[in-house]
Amino acid sequence: MHRAAHILGNEAGEDATKVQRRFDGLVAAMARHRASAGALAGAVDHFCKVTRSYRPGLFHCYAIPDLPRTDNALEQLFGSQRYHERRATGRKAASPAIVLRGEVRVIAATATRLHPPTAGELGCVDQHRWRDLRHRLEPRRLARVMRTRFRRDPQAYLAELERKACQSALPA
Numbered sequence: 081m082h083r084a085a086h087i088l089g090n091e092a093g094e095d096a097t098k099v100q101r102r103f104d105g106l107v108a109a110m111a112r113h114r115a116s117a118g119a120l121a122g123a124v125d126h127f128c129k130v131t132r133s134y135r136p137g138l139f140h141c142y143a144i145p146d147l148p149r150t151d152n153a154l155e156q157l158f159g160s161q162r163y164h165e166r167r168a169t170g171r172k173a174a175s176p177a178i179v180l181r182g183e184v185r186v187i188a189a190t191a192t193r194l195h196p197p198t199a200g201e202l203g204c205v206d207q208h209r210w211r212d213l214r215h216r217l218e219p220r221r222l223a224r225v226m227r228t229r230f231r232r233d234p235q236a237y238l239a240e241l242e243r244k245a246c247q248s249a250l251p252a
Contacts, residue, residue: 081127088138088149096142103138107131161186180220184213 087103107128114124141149165175230237
């Protein structure tokens with residue numbers, strides 16, 4: 081395991097191909113000599129299995145400059161967003177608004193913390209793009225609203241379902 085961590089640490093700054101070749105060689109050697117691991121043979125098998133599943137995306141960070149090796153910063157960003165949402169709403173769980181408008185809220189909240197927008201910047205918003213974005217997000221909001229109808233008035237909701245079920249599928 082320490083050798084695998086050392087190879088993936090890539091302190092020498094080798095290119096992606098060389099790191100991949102060295103790592104593949106180590107994993108193959110571990111698989112060949114798993115019997116000599118004794119009671120840890122199962123752990124070697126598990127390591128080889130997990131490595132196979134992660135392998136397609138494991139070496140991109142060595143081929144693309146400035147691509148981080150871990151997603152720790154991204155995880156921290158989402159954790160911070162959850163924390164701020166909970167503080168703002170008073171909820172203990174994540175806000176449903178993140179699911180509905182997450183692609184907008186997370187980016188807006190992060191950008192606002194880094195650089196609060198000025199009135200001039202807010203006034204220069206492309207209204208066409210803003211309307212397109214709202215139009216694209218609206219079906220998610222409507223789906224959530226529709227789910228609450230049963231709780232508010234079960235009889236009316238069931239009557240509407242029955243009316244739709246009995247409705248003729250062919251045009252009149």
